Amino acid sequence: MDKSKILLVNFDKLVQKSLYELLCRYGYAVDSANSTEEALSLLSETSFHVVLADINGSQDTVVVKKLKEKTNGAEVVVLASYGSLEAGVASMKIGAFDYLVRPVKDDKILSTIEQALTNTGAEDNKVTEKNKDVWTSKFFNKGNTHYGLIGNAKEVQEIYTIIERIANTKATILIQGESGTGKRVLAHAIHKNDSKRRHKPFIEVSCGALPREIIESELFGHVKGAFTGAINDRKGRFELANGGTILLDDIDTLPMELQVKLLRVLQQKEFERVGDHKTMKVDVRIIATTNQDIQKLVTEKKFREDLFYRINIISIVMQPLRERKEDLPLLADHFVELYARENHKNIKGVAKEVMETLMRYNWPGNIRELENVIERAVILDINNVINNDDLPEVITNHNAISISETSGNITEKFNNHLKEALEEPERVHILRVLKEVGWNKKEAAKKLGVNRTTLYNKLRKYNVLSQVEAK
Numbered sequence: 312m313d314k315s316k317i318l319l320v321n322f323d324k325l326v327q328k329s330l331y332e333l334l335c336r337y338g339y340a341v342d343s344a345n346s347t348e349e350a351l352s353l354l355s356e357t358s359f360h361v362v363l364a365d366i367n368g369s370q371d372t373v374v375v376k377k378l379k380e381k382t383n384g385a386e387v388v389v390l391a392s393y394g395s396l397e398a399g400v401a402s403m404k405i406g407a408f409d410y411l412v413r414p415v416k417d418d419k420i421l422s423t424i425e426q427a428l429t430n431t432g433a434e435d436n437k438v439t440e441k442n443k444d445v446w447t448s449k450f451f452n453k454g455n456t457h458y459g460l461i462g463n464a465k466e467v468q469e470i471y472t473i474i475e476r477i478a479n480t481k482a483t484i485l486i487q488g489e490s491g492t493g494k495r496v497l498a499h500a501i502h503k504n505d506s507k508r509r510h511k512p513f514i515e516v517s518c519g520a521l522p523r524e525i526i527e528s529e530l531f532g533h534v535k536g537a538f539t540g541a542i543n544d545r546k547g548r549f550e551l552a553n554g555g556t557i558l559l560d561d562i563d564t565l566p567m568e569l570q571v572k573l574l575r576v577l578q579q580k581e582f583e584r585v586g587d588h589k590t591m592k593v594d595v596r597i598i599a600t601t602n603q604d605i606q607k608l609v610t611e612k613k614f615r616e617d618l619f620y621r622i623n624i625i626s627i628v629m630q631p632l633r634e635r636k637e638d639l640p641l642l643a644d645h646f647v648e649l650y651a652r653e654n655h656k657n658i659k660g661v662a663k664e665v666m667e668t669l670m671r672y673n674w675p676g677n678i679r680e681l682e683n684v685i686e687r688a689v690i691l692d693i694n695n696v697i698n699n700d701d702l703p704e705v706i707t708n709h710n711a712i713s714i715s716e717t718s719g720n721i722t723e724k725f726n727n728h729l730k731e732a733l734e735e736p737e738r739v740h741i742l743r744v745l746k747e748v749g750w751n752k753k754e755a756a757k758k759l760g761v762n763r764t765t766l767y768n769k770l771r772k773y774n775v776l777s778q779v780e781a782k
């Protein structure tokens with residue numbers, strides 16, 4: 312089977328090299344051009360399936376336009392920096408398939424390329440199943456994972472049962488949980504556990520990241536001439552997901568007018584491309600995620616109630632890591648193994664005191680934060696065992712009192728009473744002030760505008776008095 316061909320355009324040397332290695336590893340044939348002219352000449356000689364271009368400066372869209380004219384059916388994916396985000400959006404208007412904003416993870420690049428390939432009709436040529444396994448090995452490499460979900464906590468066991476039950480149904484699913492708790496991983500696991508859908512596309516839509524003006528055409532597609540810049544017919548993500556699963560990430564960020572349209576897709580499984588009268592029907596499992604208290608948004612009229620009831624058929628809540636710490640050692644070991652392999656290191660594991668440090672920390676960024684901390688530690692490690700000095704200061708310094716910088720964010724919490732929700736920011740604030748004054752309680756009390764007894768009582772209440780005293 313022929314490999315899919317990818318052309319890299321205008322990347323600086325280092326990035327080009329790492330992209331080259333990444334894409335080759337996943338079974339693509341890769342070529343690169345250091346200038347737009349070189350790219351155009353390569354495109355006139357050979358055909359490619361996907362062109363991945365770095366854009367910079369004001370000529371951005373001109374480059375994309377030129378490439379698009381020459382690509383002969385290939386999709387153009389653009390890599391933009393935060394500064395050139397607008398150029399990324401503009402590129403899509405003139406026909407680019409998608410744009411990625413730096414910093415971008417390997418997984419994201421690979422999944423975007425895969426989606427682009429689906430769009431070009433080059434599916435048969437894309438990554439072979441064998442290579443695909445390499446890519447997904449991050450999620451499927453162990454007997455103790457359920458399609459990438461690691462965990463033994465009671466709540467996670469319940470989720471496994473739900474996954475089995477809903478596997479071959481069409482049910483729409485709502486996954487709630489704080490950022491980094493594994494909502495995407497769960498959605499993917501649901502898709503992969505569905506014997507009918509697992510071989511069909513899993514299409515992700517970050518509702519919050521798509522610019523308002525193109526989101527409708529992104530979701531439902533458009534026909535040529537539907538708006539300035541619609542130079543070709545284009546499939547939307549619902550069509551791309553046909554037969555498979557669509558993941559609507561951060562559904563709470565969907566504008567009201569699109570909520571109405573989505574409701575119709577949910578009810579009738581049909582929609583029209585922008586600028587078209589023809590009604591399309593699709594067979595798609597919809598999974599939506601949110602890290603907000605969506606029921607509250609409904610009460611505040613920021614999210615349509617009818618849509619909420621439609622997506623909330625089966626609702627799964629992902630626990631924050633701090634509430635399922637029994638799974639932390641398992642997750643930590645998993646990430647050590649994963650990143651040791653990826654970085655060609657022979658790391659045996661984490662030292663006992665490190666596990667204790669990790670267990671005491673509050674993990675406001677949940678499993679994603681743990682993963683990042685371990686990845687960094689694996690890279691920094693020099694003696695093949697992860698020690699406390701391989702951990703970031705925020706964890707070693709703060710962990711004794713499990714202070715976390717962001718856990719004061721009330722909206723991250725679910726089902727909390729007002730009083731409970733306010734306790735966390737109070738605790739964080741007190742600890743921050745104490746740290747500022749070098750753990751001097753008298754001064755801290757003064758700064759906080761409370762008397763010392765009150766401060767002591769609070770420290771006792773939050774169970775941190777002895778640790779503060781020890782500072």
Ligand SMILES: Nc1ncnc2c1ncn2[C@@H]1O[C@H](COP(=O)(O)OP(=O)(O)OP(=O)(O)O)[C@@H](O)[C@H]1O
Pocket residue numbers: 459460461462488489490491492493494495496497602678679682
């Ligand atoms: N149960 C799990 N087992 C293994 N890895 C996990 C698990 N949960 C999350 N991860 C890892 O943690 C990271 C964050 O997970 P994911 O992207 O699914 O979170 P999320 O809830 O969708 O976050 P956000 O709301 O910020 O999008 C990923 O890199 C994922 O691989």
Ligand SMILES: [Mg+2]
Pocket residue numbers: 494495560600
């Ligand atoms: Mg997510």
